[in-house]
Amino acid sequence: MATLTTVGGGAENAKPAAPVLPPSKDANEVKAPIVSGGGGFKLLKPQMYRQGWVDLNKNGRKDRYEDPTEPVEARVEDLLAQMTVAEKIGQLEQKRMDSDSDQKEAALLAGGGLGSFLGAAPDAGLRNRLQRIAVEESRLGVPLIFGFDTIHGFRTTFPTPLALSCAWDPDLVERLQAMAAAESAASGIDWVFAPMVDIARDPRWGRIAEGFGEDPWLGGLLAAASVRGFQGPDYSKAGRVAACLKHYVGYGAAEGGRDYNTTEIGLPTLRNIYLPPFHAGVVAGAATIMSAFNCLNGVPTSGNHFTLTEVLRDEWRFPGFVVSDWNAVFELIHHGYAGTRDQAAAMALTAGVDMEMVSDCYRTQLPALIERSAPVKAALDEAVRRVLRVKIRKGLFDVPYTGPATLDPMASAALAREAAQRCCVLVKNDRGTLPLQPGFRSVAVIGPLGDDQVDMLGCWSGLGRWDDAITLRKGLGVALKGVKVGFAKGCEIKGGDRTGFDSAVALARSSDVIILAVGEEALMSGEANYRLDLGLPGYQQELFDRIAALHRQLITILFTGRPLAVPAVLAHSAAVLVAWHPGVQAGMGLADLLTGAVAPSGRLTTTFPTTVGQVPNYYNYSRTGRPFDNYKDGSRDPLLRFGFGLTYTEFSYGPTRLSTTTLRASRLTVSATVRNIGARAGTEVVQLYLRPFSCSFGARPMQELKGYQRIHLKPGEQTDVTFALSPGQLGAVTSRGQWVTEAGTYAVTIAPQAGTEDFVSFTLDPNAPGVTAPPLY
Numbered sequence: 031m032a033t034l035t036t037v038g039g040g041a042e043n044a045k046p047a048a049p050v051l052p053p054s055k056d057a058n059e060v061k062a063p064i065v066s067g068g069g070g071f072k073l074l075k076p077q078m079y080r081q082g083w084v085d086l087n088k089n090g091r092k093d094r095y096e097d098p099t100e101p102v103e104a105r106v107e108d109l110l111a112q113m114t115v116a117e118k119i120g121q122l123e124q125k126r127m128d129s130d131s132d133q134k135e136a137a138l139l140a141g142g143g144l145g146s147f148l149g150a151a152p153d154a155g156l157r158n159r160l161q162r163i164a165v166e167e168s169r170l171g172v173p174l175i176f177g178f179d180t181i182h183g184f185r186t187t188f189p190t191p192l193a194l195s196c197a198w199d200p201d202l203v204e205r206l207q208a209m210a211a212a213e214s215a216a217s218g219i220d221w222v223f224a225p226m227v228d229i230a231r232d233p234r235w236g237r238i239a240e241g242f243g244e245d246p247w248l249g250g251l252l253a254a255a256s257v258r259g260f261q262g263p264d265y266s267k268a269g270r271v272a273a274c275l276k277h278y279v280g281y282g283a284a285e286g287g288r289d290y291n292t293t294e295i296g297l298p299t300l301r302n303i304y305l306p307p308f309h310a311g312v313v314a315g316a317a318t319i320m321s322a323f324n325c326l327n328g329v330p331t332s333g334n335h336f337t338l339t340e341v342l343r344d345e346w347r348f349p350g351f352v353v354s355d356w357n358a359v360f361e362l363i364h365h366g367y368a369g370t371r372d373q374a375a376a377m378a379l380t381a382g383v384d385m386e387m388v389s390d391c392y393r394t395q396l397p398a399l400i401e402r403s404a405p406v407k408a409a410l411d412e413a414v415r416r417v418l419r420v421k422i423r424k425g426l427f428d429v430p431y432t433g434p435a436t437l438d439p440m441a442s443a444a445l446a447r448e449a450a451q452r453c454c455v456l457v458k459n460d461r462g463t464l465p466l467q468p469g470f471r472s473v474a475v476i477g478p479l480g481d482d483q484v485d486m487l488g489c490w491s492g493l494g495r496w497d498d499a500i501t502l503r504k505g506l507g508v509a510l511k512g513v514k515v516g517f518a519k520g521c522e523i524k525g526g527d528r529t530g531f532d533s534a535v536a537l538a539r540s541s542d543v544i545i546l547a548v549g550e551e552a553l554m555s556g557e558a559n560y561r562l563d564l565g566l567p568g569y570q571q572e573l574f575d576r577i578a579a580l581h582r583q584l585i586t587i588l589f590t591g592r593p594l595a596v597p598a599v600l601a602h603s604a605a606v607l608v609a610w611h612p613g614v615q616a617g618m619g620l621a622d623l624l625t626g627a628v629a630p631s632g633r634l635t636t637t638f639p640t641t642v643g644q645v646p647n648y649y650n651y652s653r654t655g656r657p658f659d660n661y662k663d664g665s666r667d668p669l670l671r672f673g674f675g676l677t678y679t680e681f682s683y684g685p686t687r688l689s690t691t692t693l694r695a696s697r698l699t700v701s702a703t704v705r706n707i708g709a710r711a712g713t714e715v716v717q718l719y720l721r722p723f724s725c726s727f728g729a730r731p732m733q734e735l736k737g738y739q740r741i742h743l744k745p746g747e748q749t750d751v752t753f754a755l756s757p758g759q760l761g762a763v764t765s766r767g768q769w770v771t772e773a774g775t776y777a778v779t780i781a782p783q784a785g786t787e788d789f790v791s792f793t794l795d796p797n798a799p800g801v802t803a804p805p806l807y
């Protein structure tokens with residue numbers, strides 16, 4: 031029987047445990063191409079459908095909705111007009127795919143009573159069997175759409191999204207998502223529940239690992255890149271899948287970092303911080319959006335008319351459909367928003383949730399509701415229209431089955447290795463500790479993550495397999511020929527005891543190089559995995575202290591799903607590399623960096639606090655009337671700032687220069703000379719920050735990222751890095767959703783990270799095109 035992975039959560043429907051996989055043979059083995067899909071099902075060629083050789087609904091004629099040459103909207107209307115109420119409601123229901131779904135749901139499917147399944151198996155056999163019942167046995171033959179959580183790879187697990195964002199490279203993200211799409215599609219997945227574009231400012235919240243960090247502009251670039259990667263120019267094409275922006279909206283602002291918790295987000299912050307990545311994804315053409323679990327300003331987001339209809343439909347003209355998160359329609363009752371299931375169904379549907387994931391309030395309640403409520407009846411037709419539109423665009427009516435596809439595991443492994451190299455952030459490197467200099471004969475890899483395959487994958491690893499993962503110990507063994515690579519676990523990641531400390535110390539003493547591999551296990555981040563403490567879990571800090579007491583040069587690798595508050599690790603290591611959970615090629619990517627075969631080029635996209643008490647401590651904070659006030663028992667300065675990251679050379683920045691100090695029309699150019707003052711070639715991520723000094727429709731943050739450039743310089747080489755800023759880029763969104771650029775004083779800086787203070791100011795003239803003057807009062 032196929033291994034099924036279905037995921038999700040909620041009070042009513044618990045998630046099944048992850049499948050247990052066999053242990054590794056040799057992580058470096060060269061694998062044959064994977065042939066996936068089909069599952070023994072007889073497949074018809076697309077053109078057979080196109081040429082009308084196959085009549086999908088067996089009614090003896092070909093309807094307009096079946097004809098791929100007809101416009102999408104005409105097909106939608108033709109089909110909608112033929113559907114019964116039960117068939118319409120069925121399109122709005124998504125069930126979990128279980129291994130016996132083809133038996134359990136056969137009658138429902140044959141009656142045209144189901145729209146979608148959630149789940150995945152390595153091959154498409156079950157998926158095609160389910161599809162066959164829907165397409166060939168139901169009256170109208172409306173195909174199902176199959177969705178799954180392909181979050182950072184499907185069969186090949188890449189670094190977590192937070193890690194990937196540290197590459198500051200939309201092109202890399204697009205390539206990875208395209209690879210993930212191809213692997214997903216080969217197993218029969220039409221639709222991925224990704225990208226997760228929630229802005230997260232609180233590292234206690236475990237789902238920070240699933241998103242692209244704390245900046246809305248960079249988050250938007252990566253959201254759009256993900257959509258392009260998953261969907262390509264046309265998501266009906268082979269190897270492409272429909273994307274789903276999630277979780278709409280504000281989910282990352284959970285109070286106290288507790289998952290699913292309520293959120294209070296002022297409208298200016300909602301508009302300028304939390305909504306922009308979703309908007310960028312909608313502009314990029316995302317097919318679907320997932321409404322979230324959280325309550326936003328008193329109204330749950332899966333019943334929130336303001337966000338789902340006024341913003342998404344009326345302002346942004348989003349044409350796709352909205353699926354609720356797992357059980358979220360039913361949970362409107364838990365929120366105390368809906369009193370009963372029929373209220374929950376009515377509230378969600380009329381607010382703008384088109385498809386209900388897992389719970390069944392729509393199926394059970396809508397038949398009676400539409401008899402008594404005109405708004406519910408109207409909302410039903412509109413929701414069905416949206417679902418059908420995406421199914422038609424996906425090409426499911428024309429090619430409903432998944433055929434075999436040949437994947438190239440060597441290409442995906444190479445991409446995973448590149449991603450692992452690119453996502454790591456070097457945050458300390460005293461006196462050139464790294465890269466390792468030749469001449470050493472032994473390395474001690476110490477710590478519970480040094481030879482751990484499972485946790486390299488991170489949370490949400492799809493159908494990824496831990497036995498594919500190459501550990502740090504293994505990677506170094508491959509890269510360092512003739513060097514003895516010893517390993518001592520020292521202690522468990524969490525729990526356990528100190529009994530392994532002595533052998534770890536002994537190994538460290540007898541080795542030329544000491545590398546500590548510490549941090550979090552994969553499932554300390556991701557859904558429902560939030561933490562009170564941001565230090566190293568278990569006995570790991572004590573292990574670190576014991577090794578640090580040897581007063582040797584320590585190289586520390588932090589494997590983590592979130593920013594950690596580890597000032598002592600920073601203070602007492604000679605070099606620190608934040609590796610996150612870097613995916614199946616962890617060990618190879620890290621070995622490439624440690625040996626200097628590749629220089630680190632990652633930069634943080636999330637602030638590391640010094641202590642959990644500072645949280646939230648994001649870079650684009652709002653100013654206060656008393657900016658110099660501070661904690662009584664410590665500083666509010668973060669441990670590591672947004673944008674920060676080192677490499678194996680150093681760069682100097684000249685002063686930020688402006689082409690004019692009064693911006694009237696056209697553009698302002700901002701430039702600075704950046705010079706490689708070290709001895710090696712290297713890549714720098716040069717960043718542009720804006721500081722708006724006043725804004726009458728709502729004070730703006732202290733600094734906002736407005737651009738970046740990746741430059742590569744040889745030793746001694748310098749270049750002028752120039753950014754062009756037009757008046758239009760200086761604005762912000764008002765609480766009513768308009769982009770407004772107000773005249774006044776602004777400042778900019780070109781810097782290697784957030785939080786520098788060498789801003790230079792200029793004035794934006796009120797007569798510049800598109801600029802409004804602040805009110806005179």
Ligand code: BGC
Nearest residue numbers: 037038039179223355356557
């Ligand atoms: C998560 C979503 C996920 C869904 C389906 C939910 O519990 O919040 O991110 O897409 O399950 O697995």
